[in-house]
Each structure stands twice: as C-alpha cells, then as structure tokens.
Amino acid sequence: MALTKPRIIELLLITTVPVMFLAEQGVPDLLLVLHTCFAGYLSAGGANALNMYIDRDIDALMDRTSQRPLVTGMVSPREGLVFGLGLGVVSTLWFGLFVNWLSAWLALGALLFYVVVYTMILKRRTAQNIVWGGIAGCMPVLIGWSSVTNSMSWAAVILFLVIFFWTPPHYWPLSMKVKEDYARVGVPMLPVLVSNKAVARQIVLYSWMMVLVSLLLQPLGYTGWFYTVVALVTGGWWLWEAHALQHRARSGETGAKLKEMRLFHWSITYASLLFVAVAVDPFLR
Numbered sequence: 001m002a003l004t005k006p007r008i009i010e011l012l013l014i015t016t017v018p019v020m021f022l023a024e025q026g027v028p029d030l031l032l033v034l035h036t037c038f039a040g041y042l043s044a045g046g047a048n049a050l051n052m053y054i055d056r057d058i059d060a061l062m063d064r065t066s067q068r069p070l071v072t073g074m075v076s077p078r079e080g081l082v083f084g085l086g087l088g089v090v091s092t093l094w095f096g097l098f099v100n101w102l103s104a105w106l107a108l109g110a111l112l113f114y115v116v117v118y119t120m121i122l123k124r125r126t127a128q129n130i131v132w133g134g135i136a137g138c139m140p141v142l143i144g145w146s147s148v149t150n151s152m153s154w155a156a157v158i159l160f161l162v163i164f165f166w167t168p169p170h171y172w173p174l175s176m177k178v179k180e181d182y183a184r185v186g187v188p189m190l191p192v193l194v195s196n197k198a199v200a201r202q203i204v205l206y207s208w209m210m211v212l213v214s215l216l217l218q219p220l221g222y223t224g225w226f227y228t229v230v231a232l233v234t235g236g237w238w239l240w241e242a243h244a245l246q247h248r249a250r251s252g253e254t255g256a257k258l259k260e261m262r263l264f265h266w267s268i269t270y271a272s273l274l275f276v277a278v279a280v281d282p283f284l285r
Contacts, residue, residue, distance in 0.1 A: 003048065005044075005048040012137065013037055013041070015140050016140040017033060018275040018277075022222070024148050026282055039091045039099060039103075042091035042094065043087070043091035043111050045087050058187065065181075092108045095143075100150045102146045113139075127189065134168065139160075154222075158222075165206050165210035169203040169210070173203070173245070173260040173262075177264075200242075203246070207238055211231075211236075214274065215231055226284045227280075
C-alpha cells in the first residue's frame with residue numbers, strides 16, 4: 001500500500017469519478033465506475049512504485065521521504081521494480097478488457113509520462129518539472145470521460161486544463177515548506193532556485209489561469225448554475241489565499257509566518273469541492 005502512495009491516488013479518483021457523472025449527465029453504470037477506479041488505482045499505484053524505485057537514492061536523503069519502503073529496506077529495489085511494472089501491465093489490461101481501450105491507452109500514457117518524462121527527465125533537471133510533469137496527474141479527467149463515452153470532449157479538455165493550472169500552485173507551497181530537502185539532494189524545485197516572492201508571483205499567475213479556465217464550462221453549455229456558483233466561490237477563496245501568500249512573501253515573512261501551507265491544504269479542498277460540483281450539477285439542470 002505504501003508503494004502505491006494511496007493519499008495521492010485519492011486526489012486522482014476525486015477527479016475521475018465526478019467527470020463520469022458529467023459525461024453520463026446522470027449516474028454512470030456503477031460497475032463501470034468500480035472497474036475504472038480499480039484499474040486507475042493500479043495504474044497510478046504502479047507509477048508511484050516506479051517513481052520510488054527510481055528516486056530511492058534521493059528519498060533516503062530527504063526528511064519527508066526517508067521512511068518510504070525502498071529506503072528502509074522493507075522492500076528491495078528488485079521487488080519494487082517488479083511490483084510497479086506488474087501493476088502497470090495489469091491496469092492496462094483491466095482497462096482494456098473491462099472499460100475500453102481508449103481509457104487503457106490514456107492510463108498507460110499517464111504512467112509512462114509520470115515515470116519517464118517527469119521522474120527520469122524533468123525532476124532533476126528543471127524548475128519546470130512540476131508544471132509539465134503534472135500533465136500525468138491531469139490524465140484521470142480524460143480517463144473518466146473516455147470510460148463512459150469511449151471518446152473525448154471539450155468538457156474533458158477544460159477540466160484537464162483546470163488540473164494542469166491547479167498543480168503548480170498546489171505543489172509549490174509544499175515545496176516552499178520543504179525546500180531545504182530538495183536543495184540537499186539537488187532537485188531544482190522552483191522555491192530552491194528563486195525567492196519566495198518570485199514563487200508567490202508564479203502561484204498567483206497560475207491561480208488566475210486555473211479559476212478563469214474553470215469558468216468556461218458554463219458558457220460552453222456543459223454545466224449549469226450550480227457548478228458555476230461553486231467555481232466562483234471556491235475560486236474566489238483560492239485567489240484570496242494566493243494573493244495573501246504573495247503579500248506575506250513580499251513583506252519578507254519567512255518560516256511559520258509565511259503560512260504557505262494554508263494554500264496547500266486549501267488546494268485539496270478546492271479540487272474536492274469543484275469536482276463534487278461537476279458530479280452534482282447534471283442533476284440540477
């Protein structure tokens with residue numbers, strides 16, 4: 001279980017299932033939901049296990065990751081590698097046989113993108129690692145839609161972009177908190193390379209893009225008043241927190257006074273509420 005990083009997968013499922021309701025414009029087939037969630041968990045879990053296998057050297061040096069199974073020796077590197085590859089194979093076949101092959105290829109693409117593009121290529125080379133690497137975390141939105149329709153839609157693309165713009169301002173506050181960890185192992189997360197003021201400016205920029213994109217669903221006819229109200233209220237609160245963080249960074253606040261984790265924790269609540277609204281909205285139109 002620890003190898004699959006279940007707490008991260010919770011967020012992925014939160015974005016998958018509500019999109020299935022939107023695609024169905026009602027309650028999707030519950031067996032299909034179970035198959036999609038199960039295969040999605042296996043796919044994301046396999047990607048996370050392979051990430052731990054590749055990053056076991058730096059995980060051992062970071063306080064936040066020092067108790068992971070491959071670091072403590074609870075699981076050997078060979079076992080972690082076989083486990084991750086096995087989950088990837090089983091998840092792809094499960095998607096293909098019990099959901100559809102479009103969803104299977106999307107899930108496999110997300111796994112390969114996370115493991116190869118993010119973990120192996122971007123993470124240790126560029127401060128843009130979480131921006132472009134975050135594409136893997138956007139894929140569950142497309143998978144949720146394709147699992148119901150076996151096709152794509154602009155609604156799925158818009159929600160994909162919401163998560164794309166959500167990911168950096170979600171993760172950068174946490175990176176600000178643990179930037180010494182990243183600096184110690186040479187991972188160029190943005191807060192390691194630039195000042196808190198510069199990071200906060202990027203957070204505000206991505207936050208505005210996220211909120212504006214989230215409001216496109218209603219004028220394009222995919223959602224009604226309920227989703228729009230939730231998007232406005234939760235997005236407004238997000239922007240308040242983002243600008244407050246920027247104000248504290250500009251004032252030179254550091255340590256506990258910076259309160260960067262306020263936005264990190266709110267970002268999880270925001271994603272949960274927004275996608276619950278995605279699922280509920282079809283019943284109120």
